[in-house]
Amino acid sequence: MLTGEQIQLFEQDGYILLPEVFDEAELDKLRGELPEVFGEAGPHRVVEAESGVVRGVHGVHETNPVFGALVRLPRLVEPARRLLGDDVYVHQFKINAKLALVGEVWEWHQDYRFWRDEDGMPSPRALSAAIFLDRVDEFNGPLMVVPGSHEDGVHETTVRDDAGWAETLAAKLKYSLNVEALAHATSGRGIVAPKGEAGSVLLFHSNLLHGSTPNMSPSNRTIALVSYNSVENRLNEVPDPRPEFIASRKFVPLMTIDDEALVANGSPVSA
Amino acid sequence: MLTGEQIQLFEQDGYILLPEVFDEAELDKLRGELPEVFGEAGPHRVVEAESGVVRGVHGVHETNPVFGALVRLPRLVEPARRLLGDDVYVHQFKINAKLALVGEVWEWHQDYRFWRDEDGMPSPRALSAAIFLDRVDEFNGPLMVVPGSHEDGVHETTVRDDAGWAETLAAKLKYSLNVEALAHATSGRGIVAPKGEAGSVLLFHSNLLHGSTPNMSPSNRTIALVSYNSVENRLNEVPDPRPEFIASRKFVPLMTIDDEALVANGSPVSA
Numbered sequence: 001m002l003t004g005e006q007i008q009l010f011e012q013d014g015y016i017l018l019p020e021v022f023d024e025a026e027l028d029k030l031r032g033e034l035p036e037v038f039g040e041a042g043p044h045r046v047v048e049a050e051s052g053v054v055r056g057v058h059g060v061h062e063t064n065p066v067f068g069a070l071v072r073l074p075r076l077v078e079p080a081r082r083l084l085g086d087d088v089y090v091h092q093f094k095i096n097a098k099l100a101l102v103g104e105v106w107e108w109h110q111d112y113r114f115w116r117d118e119d120g121m122p123s124p125r126a127l128s129a130a131i132f133l134d135r136v137d138e139f140n141g142p143l144m145v146v147p148g149s150h151e152d153g154v155h156e157t158t159v160r161d162d163a164g165w166a167e168t169l170a171a172k173l174k175y176s177l178n179v180e181a182l183a184h185a186t187s188g189r190g191i192v193a194p195k196g197e198a199g200s201v202l203l204f205h206s207n208l209l210h211g212s213t214p215n216m217s218p219s220n221r222t223i224a225l226v227s228y229n230s231v232e233n234r235l236n237e238v239p240d241p242r243p244e245f246i247a248s249r250k251f252v253p254l255m256t257i258d259d260e261a262l263v264a265n266g267s268p269v270s271a
Numbered sequence: 272m273l274t275g276e277q278i279q280l281f282e283q284d285g286y287i288l289l290p291e292v293f294d295e296a297e298l299d300k301l302r303g304e305l306p307e308v309f310g311e312a313g314p315h316r317v318v319e320a321e322s323g324v325v326r327g328v329h330g331v332h333e334t335n336p337v338f339g340a341l342v343r344l345p346r347l348v349e350p351a352r353r354l355l356g357d358d359v360y361v362h363q364f365k366i367n368a369k370l371a372l373v374g375e376v377w378e379w380h381q382d383y384r385f386w387r388d389e390d391g392m393p394s395p396r397a398l399s400a401a402i403f404l405d406r407v408d409e410f411n412g413p414l415m416v417v418p419g420s421h422e423d424g425v426h427e428t429t430v431r432d433d434a435g436w437a438e439t440l441a442a443k444l445k446y447s448l449n450v451e452a453l454a455h456a457t458s459g460r461g462i463v464a465p466k467g468e469a470g471s472v473l474l475f476h477s478n479l480l481h482g483s484t485p486n487m488s489p490s491n492r493t494i495a496l497v498s499y500n501s502v503e504n505r506l507n508e509v510p511d512p513r514p515e516f517i518a519s520r521k522f523v524p525l526m527t528i529d530d531e532a533l534v535a536n537g538s539p540v541s542a
Contacts, residue, residue: 101379101450105485108372138409139462144487179372183489191410191488213484214376216415217462218454 014150015204022199059245080228087253091229103215107176112206120236140221150205285421286475330516351499358524362500374486378447383477391507411492421476
């Protein structure tokens with residue numbers, strides 16, 4: 001459970017970094033699934049424009065039992081419920097590979113802009129938990145955020161009109177900030193890159209401005225991202241919805257499982 | 272003049288960061304020339320692959336009197352002479368624009384690899400002075416270096432065989448390190464990104480591994496790079512030399528000018 005101070009920090013800055021949320025055995029379990037989930041081809045898998053290696057995979061919590069267990073752990077679900085003030089479900093789940101030297105840039109963006117305009121999400125009453133499967137440092141493409149930018153509402157962006165849903169996942173995003181908007185948003189706030197050991201979790205608001213550089217290090221920087229939405233904030237119908245593996249329409253309150261489930265009995269938990 | 276300790280640091284780490292080498296009036300003078308030198312089209316000007324805006328300009332110390340004066344200032348030339356133990360000349364001069372949000376990556380490389388294989392430079396008895404025309408911070412694409420990597424000699428790299436001289440200047444370099452070579456080079460050394468206020472100067476060895484991320488900030492990160500070569504290390508003949516504005520063949524010892532010359536009388540100094 002979050003402390004009052006942590007809740008206040010999240011509300012003020014739009015994010016909070018929690019160290020040591022997962023231990024080494026749990027991280028081993030999670031990382032042990034990566035070769036399989038990165039290896040499976042399909043529209044849910046996105047590759048880097050330059051190298052063709054995997055950039056990320058989407059929705060694998062529905063097919064992989066270990067990641068299925070991950071999104072249901074009380075240590076993630078309870079803070080999400082507390083911060084959103086409601087029962088939650090998983091709107092989106094992805095694993096960003098950001099592999100050594102080939103992981104490319106993520107332009108500055110707000111998740112909610114995509115969720116509103118592409119998925120019909122009524123309000124930004126949603127957040128993401130970024131689980132650091134590797135150590136995140138200055139050189140391997142840390143997430144950069146603009147503290148407090150979640151309070152501005154939805155920023156004006158450059159829009160790539162020719163973009164389909166695939167461009168909502170690629171290095172050149174459909175909606176990204178131009179330099180004037182970024183200058184305005186960072187004025188008096190600056191930029192912060194929360195860093196930490198593997199096992200840390202970054203909770204961030206759906207309207208928080210964020211982006212990241214390429215990975216310049218010889219080490220991977222893989223993170224799992226669980227986006228929780230309030231059950232009351234269920235998606236409206238939209239004409240041309242993104243696939244279920246990107247924007248879920250199962251608006252059912254998530255049932256938590258045992259917090260020891262990831263490593264219990266050494267076997268994956270049924271999702 | 273460098274102190275004994277500074278010389279030792281340079282020899283050990285392959286670089287040294289000197290703060291407050293240029294004052295605000297001098298920086299204003301230098302930055303005041305940028306619109307003109309960035310604006311002039313020609314083969315010496317390289318643009319970013321993605322945006323088409325200027326990435327850098329080469330050899331403008333031969334045409335612009337302010338940058339012509341810059342490369343001849345005793346505060347740059349004397350340290351170069353001292354560290355190389357010889358008279359020096361300007362092998363290469365460039366201004367890297369690295370503009371806000373559009374400045375792209377520089378892959379990991381060693382300058383000497385290019386100077387040896389493209390220009391016929393016999394030994395790595397050369398160095399560069401990076402003059403920070405803007406503040407360099409964590410978010411605007413700082414130069415990253417591997418301390419001590421200048422001692423390894425020339426690293427094995429990926430070579431783009433189809434590359435002409437233009438690809439020795441672009442985001443996808445002709446010679447760049449692969450992940451195994453980078454892991455080997457950084458082992459026990461790590462990576463450092465020297466940061467500092469505008470007016471700082473980073474001196475670095477021609478064999479030092481370096482690279483940089485895109486500029487994720489709303490501020491430009493423009494640096495001027497003067498590469499000094501020892502006069503005794505003059506280039507050999509090569510079959511297909513790069514243009515003079517990238518690899519000079521005027522092996523004449525550089526004459527210094529007055530250290531006040533940049534702002535003296537408020538007028539540019541004849542180059």
